[in-house]
Amino acid sequence: MSLDQVEKQASDNKLSIDVSRPRVTENGFLAPFTSFESEKAIHEYISQTPVRSTDDHLVEFSEAMRTVAKALRRVAEGKAAAQAEAAEWKRKYELERARNQRYKSEEVASEGCSCCSASSSRQLVVHTETEQAKCCGNHGICSHEVLADEVANPNSDPACKMVARKASFKLSWGCNGNKSGQHKHEVVSFEKGDITTAERSSKQILLKWESPPKTVFIVAKPNSTSVHALCVEMIRWLKEHKKIDVLVEPRVREELLKESFYFDFVQTWQDDEEIKHLHTKVDLVITLGGDGTVLWAASLFKGPVPPVVPFSLGSLGFLTPFQSEHYRESLEAILKGPFSITLRHRLQCHVVRDSAKDELEFEEPILVLNEVTIDRGISSYLTYLECYCDSSFVTCVQGDGLIISTTSGSTAYSLAAGGSMVHPQVPAILFTPICPHSLSFRPLILPEYVALRVQVPFNSRGQAWASFDGKDRKQLSAGDALICSMAPWPVPTACLVDSTTDFLRSIHEGLHWNLRKTQSFDGPRD
Ligand SMILES: NC(=O)c1ccc[n+]([C@@H]2O[C@H](COP(=O)([O-])OP(=O)(O)OC[C@H]3O[C@@H](n4cnc5c(N)ncnc54)[C@H](O)[C@@H]3O)[C@@H](O)[C@H]2O)c1
Ligand SMILES: Nc1ncnc2c1ncn2[C@@H]1O[C@H](COP(=O)(O)OP(=O)(O)OP(=O)(O)O)[C@@H](O)[C@H]1O
Numbered sequence: 001m002s003l004d005q006v007e008k009q010a011s012d013n014k015l016s017i018d019v020s021r022p023r024v025t026e027n028g029f030l031a032p033f034t035s036f037e038s039e040k041a042i043h044e045y046i047s048q049t050p051v052r053s054t055d056d057h058l059v060e061f062s063e064a065m066r067t068v069a070k071a072l073r074r075v076a077e078g079k080a081a082a083q084a085e086a087a088e089w090k091r092k093y094e095l096e097r098a099r100n101q102r103y104k105s106e107e108v109a110s111e112g113c114s115c116c117s118a119s120s121s122r123q124l125v126v127h128t129e130t131e132q133a134k135c136c137g138n139h140g141i142c143s144h145e146v147l148a149d150e151v152a153n154p155n156s157d158p159a160c161k162m163v164a165r166k167a168s169f170k171l172s173w174g175c176n177g178n179k180s181g182q183h184k185h186e187v188v189s190f191e192k193g194d195i196t197t198a199e200r201s202s203k204q205i206l207l208k209w210e211s212p213p214k215t216v217f218i219v220a221k222p223n224s225t226s227v228h229a230l231c232v233e234m235i236r237w238l239k240e241h242k243k244i245d246v247l248v249e250p251r252v253r254e255e256l257l258k259e260s261f262y263f264d265f266v267q268t269w270q271d272d273e274e275i276k277h278l279h280t281k282v283d284l285v286i287t288l289g290g291d292g293t294v295l296w297a298a299s300l301f302k303g304p305v306p307p308v309v310p311f312s313l314g315s316l317g318f319l320t321p322f323q324s325e326h327y328r329e330s331l332e333a334i335l336k337g338p339f340s341i342t343l344r345h346r347l348q349c350h351v352v353r354d355s356a357k358d359e360l361e362f363e364e365p366i367l368v369l370n371e372v373t374i375d376r377g378i379s380s381y382l383t384y385l386e387c388y389c390d391s392s393f394v395t396c397v398q399g400d401g402l403i404i405s406t407t408s409g410s411t412a413y414s415l416a417a418g419g420s421m422v423h424p425q426v427p428a429i430l431f432t433p434i435c436p437h438s439l440s441f442r443p444l445i446l447p448e449y450v451a452l453r454v455q456v457p458f459n460s461r462g463q464a465w466a467s468f469d470g471k472d473r474k475q476l477s478a479g480d481a482l483i484c485s486m487a488p489w490p491v492p493t494a495c496l497v498d499s500t501t502d503f504l505r506s507i508h509e510g511l512h513w514n515l516r517k518t519q520s521f522d523g524p525r526d
Contacts, residue, residue, distance in 0.1 A: 341492045365487075375434060381462040388452070429445070451485040
């Protein structure tokens with residue numbers, strides 16, 4: 001008990017004791033209490049007062065509070081586990097539904113007009129578990145769906161606005177730079193009780209076209225003269241030299257038609273429903289802009305994403321290794337294949353409102369390539385967030401907020417908040433606090449298979465705001481939660497060289513990572 005507390009209790013109990021203020025001596029000088037005197041005074045006081053019983057009550061009370069807190073945490077953990085499981089089931093359900101819809105539309109198309117029957121030749125080949133095991137084990141790229149199709153329909157109607165052919169391709173990974181496409185497995189052997197891991201593959205993924213790509217979707221940054229000029233030039237080159245069909249956003253088509261009626265052949269979509277089927281029509285996505293344009297392009301695909309070739313017309317270019325000046329050579333090489341890709345994993349985020357009647361009542365999921373941020377928005381109070389990983393309590397965030405990031409996003413906002421830079425092929429989720437009011441809150445890197453749940457507790461002073469790749473802010477009130485897990489649809493981005501070379505180049509050139517003058521040779525030596 002501190003001196004102040006003792007003094008307060010003394011005054012509450014009408015005892016005359018003043019341990020902190022000096023006394024006036026007979027000669028008029030101030031005589032402060034010596035430490036011995038104050039200690040003595042405290043002992044006297046304690047022996048006079050029923051402190052023990054008060055303390056006993058406090059101990060009992062705090063124990064009761066601890067028990068309540070434990071029980072509440074157990075309930076919250078149970079809820080987190082249920083929600084994580086529900087999110088997983090919902091993800092599986094969505095996958096299954098998407099699959100069924102595709103099969104259904106293929107059936108309908110096969111009975112329909114010749115224009116659409118081309119889509120019947122489009123097949124989503126899903127490896128069964130046994131096929132996967134035969135092919136490359138139960139891990140890596142072959143556990144994902146690989147888009148492939150049969151022979152494209154030569155009689156397809158050119159009047160059909162959305163192009164209905166799709167090139168098939170195969171993904172494989174080379175071993176230690178070997179581009180032969182031979183598979184190597186990460187195997188753990190348990191021979192005689194010793195655990196050893198076999199030689200690892202480089203996991204450099206190669207994309208090889210099985211039929212030539214026919215349709216390219218160009219995503220261009222708005223309000224940029226240089227981007228527009230390149231877009232116009234590229235469309236002409238693709239059409240005239242490569243006989244490729246081009247698709248753009250409605251805004252871009254309008255701009256092109258204002259310039260010349262020549263661009264009437266350029267495809268677009270009429271309503272947002274059609275965007276859902278973009279991935280079934282597009283062989284390749286080309287982005288013209290900065291990193292934000294790659295994020296924008298990825299956000300248009302709520303499911304599988306075709307390979308993306310990002311051209312740099314921004315200032316930083318972490319996700320955009322291709323130089324716009326050399327677009328012809330780069331596109332020649334990509335259209336011919338094979339080329340290296342980085343599979344950039346995305347996070348699938350579900351907002352669960354407290355008002356939702358059951359755990360399965362989610363809002364539409366949002367997919368992010370960089371990160372989801374939960375922050376204090378315009379509130380001047382600390383954000384207070386409870387975080388769970390699967391069914392385990394992780395921590396409470398008290399600070400400006402929290403970033404849940406993919407490895408691709410590790411060089412974006414998470415980096416600015418003190419998170420590590422992680423190679424985009426590392427299977428992980430980053431958990432990075434923003435200005436935590438704590439001396440010991442270090443960022444975490446969690447495995448990719450976990451589900452994270454961030455909840456605004458009822459005793460939070462303010463609300464929180466979630467934003468997705470820096471966009472679409474959503475308010476989270478007390479009781480609302482955000483659940484994040486790895487989405488089954490990564491963004492395959494073409495590499496200039498390979499995944500690692502491109503990553504290192506961007507941290508060197510983009511961030512001037514570990515730039516320091518080299519120490520001179522002359523001077524003291526060992
Ligand atoms: N303090 C910060 O660093 C901060 C704050 C807010 C948002 N952001 C980032 O901005 C992103 C949105 O980008 P935008 O272009 O639409 O907005 P923007 O125009 O505000 O650009 C943000 C900057 O982040 C860079 N960037 C984006 N993704 C990156 C990545 N994966 N690796 C390295 N740098 C990257 C961009 O090149 C750009 O320079 C968000 O996802 C978030 O990561 C960063
Ligand atoms: N096709 C598009 N439609 C609408 N918005 C877009 C589109 N492409 C990009 N944007 C938005 O424009 C903004 C700027 O894009 P981007 O980051 O590519 O360019 P930049 O800011 O010039 O590049 P850098 O950040 O490298 O300097 C981003 O917020 C992005 O979401």
